[in-house]
Amino acid sequence: MESAELFIHSANVHGAGANDRSRLFFDLDIGDILYFVAQKEHNFKEGLTYDDVLLAPKRSPLHSRKEVDLGIQLSEGLKLNLPIISAPMDTVTESAMAIVLARFGALGVIHRFNSIEKQIEEVKKVKRMESYFLEKPLAINPSFTLKDLLARAEKVGNSSFLVVDESNVLLGLISKRDYIFESNLNKKVSELMTPFGKLVCVSEFISLGEAKEFFRTHKIEKLPVVDKQRKVKGLITAKDVIQNYNVRAIRDKKGRLLVGAALGVKDDFLERASALVGADVDILALDIAHGHLEICLDATRKIKKAFPQVTLMVGNIATKEGAQDLKEAGADIIKVGVGAGAVCTTRIVTGCGMPQLTAVIEAKQGAQDIPVVADGGIRSSGDMAKALAAGASAVMLGSLLAGTDEAPGELTMWNGRKVKLCRGMASLAAYKDKNKEVDGQELEYFTAEGVDQGFVPYKGTAKDLLYSWERGMKSGFSYCGARNTRELWLKSEFIKITSAGMKESGPHDVMTA
Numbered sequence: 001m002e003s004a005e006l007f008i009h010s011a012n013v014h015g016a017g018a019n020d021r022s023r024l025f026f027d028l029d030i031g032d033i034l035y036f037v038a039q040k041e042h043n044f045k046e047g048l049t050y051d052d053v054l055l056a057p058k059r060s061p062l063h064s065r066k067e068v069d070l071g072i073q074l075s076e077g078l079k080l081n082l083p084i085i086s087a088p089m090d091t092v093t094e095s096a097m098a099i100v101l102a103r104f105g106a107l108g109v110i111h112r113f114n115s116i117e118k119q120i121e122e123v124k125k126v127k128r129m130e131s132y133f134l135e136k137p138l139a140i141n142p143s144f145t146l147k148d149l150l151a152r153a154e155k156v157g158n159s160s161f162l163v164v165d166e167s168n169v170l171l172g173l174i175s176k177r178d179y180i181f182e183s184n185l186n187k188k189v190s191e192l193m194t195p196f197g198k199l200v201c202v203s204e205f206i207s208l209g210e211a212k213e214f215f216r217t218h219k220i221e222k223l224p225v226v227d228k229q230r231k232v233k234g235l236i237t238a239k240d241v242i243q244n245y246n247v248r249a250i251r252d253k254k255g256r257l258l259v260g261a262a263l264g265v266k267d268d269f270l271e272r273a274s275a276l277v278g279a280d281v282d283i284l285a286l287d288i289a290h291g292h293l294e295i296c297l298d299a300t301r302k303i304k305k306a307f308p309q310v311t312l313m314v315g316n317i318a319t320k321e322g323a324q325d326l327k328e329a330g331a332d333i334i335k336v337g338v339g340a341g342a343v344c345t346t347r348i349v350t351g352c353g354m355p356q357l358t359a360v361i362e363a364k365q366g367a368q369d370i371p372v373v374a375d376g377g378i379r380s381s382g383d384m385a386k387a388l389a390a391g392a393s394a395v396m397l398g399s400l401l402a403g404t405d406e407a408p409g410e411l412t413m414w415n416g417r418k419v420k421l422c423r424g425m426a427s428l429a430a431y432k433d434k435n436k437e438v439d440g441q442e443l444e445y446f447t448a449e450g451v452d453q454g455f456v457p458y459k460g461t462a463k464d465l466l467y468s469w470e471r472g473m474k475s476g477f478s479y480c481g482a483r484n485t486r487e488l489w490l491k492s493e494f495i496k497i498t499s500a501g502m503k504e505s506g507p508h509d510v511m512t513a
Contacts, residue, residue: 047355049340050383051502056493060481065474069484071105072393074371075311075332078258078283080394081105081248082470083485084384085373087341087398088112088262088287091422095125095157095259096406097462102126102257104466105248107394109260109285116272119261123279125157126259130240132211133225133255137235139164142171142190146179149189162224162232163193169230172196173222201226202236211236252282260313262287265299270306277307283333286314289346290338292322297329304330316375318354323366333371335396336363340376342399343422343454357390357494364391381472388473388485389492398422399454404462411458418458 062068073079084106086093090113098108110122128134139162140152153159160175172193179192200214201224214223215238225234240255250258260283261276263269273284284303288296291314300314314326315335326334339346339353347353354362356377363372371393378384384395401407402422409421459465482488497505 045358047358048496049355049357049377050379050386052355053357053386053494053496054501054505055386055389055476055480056495057479058481058491058493060478062478062481062483065471065478067483068474068477070470070473070477072371072485074393075283077252078107078311079250080107081250082466083388083392083394083473084466084469085109085260085394085396086401087375087396088260088285089398089402089422090114091402091409091420092398092407093401094408095122095129096408097401097404098122098126098259099129099257100406100462101466102251102259103130103246103249104463105250106466107250107258107260107283109262109283112262112264112272112287116268116275119272120275120279121156123259123261123276123281127256127280128156128158130249130251130255130257132236132240133205134235134237134240135233135254137162137224137232139168139232140174140189141165142188142193144189145185146182146187146189146192147185149174149179150185160222162235163189164232168232170196170199170201170224170226170232173199173224175222196230199224203227205234206236211241215241252280256280258282260285263299263303264288265293265296269299270302273303273307277310281310283311283313285335286312286331287335289316291315291317291326291335292319297325300326300329300331313373315373317363318359320362320366323363323370323372327367327370331370333373333393334363334367335373335375336360336392337374337376337396342376342456344376357386360387360390360392381469382476384469385473385476385480385488386494389476389480389488389494391489393485399456400465401462403456403459404465405460406462412455414455419455420458422454422456 070083071079071081072083082105084101086097086101086108088109088111090111093108093111095110098110101108108126110119112119128138138156138158140149142163142165149161160173162170163172163174164170172195174189174193178194182192200218200220202214203226205225206214211223215221221238223236224232225236227233252258259281261281262285263272265286265288276284284307286296286300286303296314300312304312311332312330313333313335314331316337317323317326317334318336318338323334336359337356338359340356356374360372360374372391373394373396374387374390374392375396378387378395378397378400387395399422403420407420411418411420413419477483477488480488480492482491
């Protein structure tokens with residue numbers, strides 16, 4: 001019998017109704033208990049992870065891996081051109097990571113281990129980075145001093161501002177070239193800016209081609225959009241026009257880069273969700289180590305009821321039943337993986353988990369038409385291809401991205417090597433940082449399930465890694481005869497291998513540097 005059937009069997013022995021079964025474990029006699037325990041031996045399931053299998057090479061109609069399309073539609077407003085999502089970890093994803101990923105066709109999810117205000121600012125940095133038409137451009141008052149201006153520039157990550165009065169009437173524009181050599185920090189913005197009379201402006205929204213022609217003709221970099229009263233309606237920048245020609249980037253309807261943000265299931269999650277939706281976040285990620293908790297299912301229902309228009313990704317789970325329940329609760333995307341992460345110790349601390357390949361396969365069976373994201377256990381582009389073949393629509397990466405330039409944190413030296421910090425979000429250090437005022441009594445009930453201070457090798461820019469992973473995945477698809485993810489699901493075949501087969505899979509019998 002399955003465990004659920006055993007539970008019902010025990011309930012029937014006592015003649016109990018469904019409402020009484022939750023207390024039957026306390027009423028069972030020793031015979032029932034021994035029967036229940038004995039059945040466990042017959043219910044062992046085999047779980048496999050990525051190193052346990054290979055994808056069987058198939059006859060392929062592809063002439064080149066360039067024919068492979070890795071794009072995948074996760075929801076109505078969310079299509080990835082590269083099926084990679086960054087983990088919402090404070091050593092992995094803030095605005096810099098989300099920007100480089102979105103430009104490459106992947107997605108960054110801003111972590112929640114900060115204040116609502118800080119998380120919103122990180123989302124806004126991504127949204128402001130690329131859009132040839134900014135509806136709400138950065139603006140400052142003409143009475144600002146240069147010192148005020150520099151402080152604002154550092155906070156928002158931008159060096160140029162429109163200068164407006166209290167009625168939002170455009171007075172001028174100030175950019176870095178106006179103040180880069182100015183040493184008087186008390187000088188007013190009104191004295192440094194380029195005044196309105198010298199600006200080139202337009203009175204309505206114009207197309208990308210028209211904007212490009214304006215910049216070519218007038219040799220300018222900023223094109224304010226104002227009404228007849230000179231009130232600011234928006235801003236078009238040459239940089240954004242150029243960047244919008246990047247066809248691989250993922251964007252919203254206004255041409256801005258896509259970005260996600262994480263939530264917890266307690267305290268301020270609805271307040272945080274509301275603020276993020278107000279900042280035009282593209283996807284909310286309900287992030288919890290055990291996503292099959294009642295509190296997570298309840299939070300999913302509440303968020304989806306409050307914000308039905310926003311894509312909601314929920315996890316993590318590792319079973320068919322977990323996926324089914326999250327789908328029923330309203331999740332649009334289901335995140336899969338319990339204990340597979342490089343800095344996760346859940347399986348060691350709790351004894352619970354599921355080998356990742358089996359977890360993905362089971363979750364997809366439960367999710368059916370809902371996309372699943374494979375989170376954890378991935379160490380190479382080959383693992384990514386295997387995860388997608390198992391039914392995932394995308395993979396989530398943490399430690400693989402933590403060593404890049406775009407990941408938060410400074411470079412340091414460890415044992416003579418350049419490294420960057422990578423810690424688990426269920427670690428004690430992360431918990432203390434998130435809960436600054438936590439008392440000793442609360443800490444007594446906290447069980448760490450993550451590495452406090454791990455280091456990963458420095459890997460340079462994330463862009464180089466993304467190129468490499470993209471090529472590797474496309475090659476994997478081509479070996480399976482698949483032009484896209486849907487064909488990979490249909491055509492791929494897993495071969496279970498032994499430890500000898502795994503050894504054979506890597507470099508062997510040669511000396512490597």
